[in-house]
Amino acid sequence: METILIQLFNGLINGAFYALLSLGLAVIFGMLRVVNFMHGALYMLGAFGAFLLGTTLGVSFWWALVISPVAVAAVGYGLERTLLRRLYDLDVLYNLLLTFGLTLLIQDVMRLRFGIQGVPYPAPPQLQGVVVVGFMFFPTYRLFVLVFSLAVCLGTWWLIERTRAGMIIRASTENPMLTRALGVDVDRWIPLVFAFGVALAGLAGVLAAPMRAVSPLMGADLIITTFAIVVIGGMGSILGSVVTGFVVGALSAVAAVYYPAAANVLVFVIMAVVLLVRPAGLFGTAEAA
């Protein structure tokens, strides 16, 4: 029982990363109709951003948590303005392919510079140690990741559903023509939304840095698992991607207690079952099938 609870906790941590990444993918997809393959690479850049800020400038984790995502957002903004926008008139698959090419490029440049092994990044001193709850010990940093990412997800939900900026984004997602006709400059919002989405990936990268080795390929397999989660949840809703992320993370971890080899495979099996039963995804609408 104790093992299961601990695994459940670890699974929720994994789920937090799935949630942050698929949330960013969903926000971008809603506005741009682009599936951003670079998401994993930008997550990796976020982690390296924290590492480089720390080693070269002595910037603390807390400042890195702000600066690195903003830097990743700037990279995303630049790429959207210079490259992605050129392909909006074509089939959306071309932008998937473009971001795939960019992924190969970014990952390999980082590999040439930093090697494949990865570099260590310490957790901030305030968050080292463990928290004792009853008979269980939770690493403080992981607890922080869980709470913080939940807060970010909630904040994003609030931003999209409850603010004026969110209203414009939702309207542009729903019907860009009509939104334009109502006097909103939709094209001005597109790079901003893209930058916001990839900033979430950068943020996830900073959060991952103290827990996982900071290495050029850290986002490569994660992005594929995130794609499976996006298919399971359906890219329709903000809430859907967050819930699916946490649930799938927890399920995989608990399954690993009984059958360790299943940990990596389970998410794809769940995806297969969802495709069989509800092809549009758990939270998706039939329109998007």
Place this chain on the structure above:
Amino acid sequence: MRRALGWTALAAIALALPWLMYPVLATDIVTWGLFAAAFDILLGYTGLLSFGQAAYFGGGAYAAALLAQRAGVSFPLNALAAGLIAGAMAVPLMGLAIRRRGIYFAMITLAFAEMVFYVINEWRSLTGGENGVQGIPRVAPGGFSLASPLVYYYTALPLAVLGLLLCWRIVRSPFGRVLLAIRENEVRTEMLGYPVVRYKLIAAVLSCAISGFAGGLWVINHGFVALDAVHWSTSGLVLTMVLLGGIGTRLGPLAGAALVLYLRDFLSTWTDAWGVVTGLIFIAVILIFRRGIVGTLEPLLVRGPKAGRVSPSQPGLSPQGGPGLSPQGGPRRRLTG
């Protein structure tokens, strides 16, 4: 006359190839060329972007390797069996994937390929996990040795050519015409009474089976197989070949495979920045060179009524956009799923 000259030149190149370069590389070009041509049945002619073809190429490679090493199955039976196994794998996986379209299909095929990767990685007793399968014998029926790379090239070449002819036959048959119709407008094809789902599934299974066969030919060439054969980077590599050569063209996949593999071999003596090079090729092709090499050259070289008959009217995976696209949708084309 011009056509006959062209084919003769192509045959001459195929026969001379192992004398122009390292024979193992020549065999790689031929087998990857077949893999790319099989992939193009889906990408170029049906408009299905599968991001997970490594599962079938690599799965076929593992199947042929294990059959040769553990069961003593000789060449080319092991490669043919690899094709059957890859085709059998495709029935459930592609059957599920084609329930979604477009961008979702790409993500689902990628995810299933990752699943195959993890299964092969975890199933160490069978596949050797990270060590892969090593010491695969290269023996023809009757114990005839094919150990010489040159001999193997000339044994594998006719088989690869048969596979290629099969690919070309598929896309030019009445069946292939329906695939083109699906690419151009899936809803309309369905309205005309064609069982679109069944056509897509058969196309996918055929493509995957031929990919598995190519994987079998490829693995016997090297004598070992490791996890990178089923890794997503292999799916990306075959995609690079087809895009660079020209999607929906007959010779594009071959040209792409030859160029990419030769370039990789050539560059490997200078630098290990292969990912940078592939990434740049990829980005350049997507942004400015969407027709690819053959797609650009063909209309210039071949004139007459048949010119460009099966190549896309405009560069595009599905130039018509497909279902969910309304002509009034504004300047930004919206293609949901």
